[in-house]
Amino acid sequence: MAGNVLGSLLGGLLGGGPGGSAAAGGNVLGSLLGGLLGGGGARAADGNPLGGLLDMLAKAGLADQAQSWIGTGDNEPLTPDQVKQALPDDTLQQAARQAGVSPDQAADQIARQLPQVVDQLTPEGQVPSGSLEDIIRRQKF
16 A cells, blocks of 8 residues: 555654654654545645645645745644644544554644655755655655
């Protein structure tokens, strides 16, 4: 499943080993982004679920925060409550279920890891095009 592949890739990007908290965060993010890839309705025009997720955050009033992760300045934090507000409930529940955690745990992990992941995936100050797996694999960490 795309969520499992993305979870492994994101866990590696975050520096987590098997069973580590970063790997768990990667699994939740992987499940979330994998769900969006699978037709969750939040893909950007180019089909990239990262862009779609950022669009979803912007529509929830979090555009400035999301832009801070893409830009070169400090990354503004994200709270679990903001994650719950921005994501459709069924999307968050599906990501949590696939990662084997509660929705509250999923929201917490997404809030802690998403700013860091977006920052690392957008080193040029913009969301790169292409598949998310390819974008992650191109990173040199």
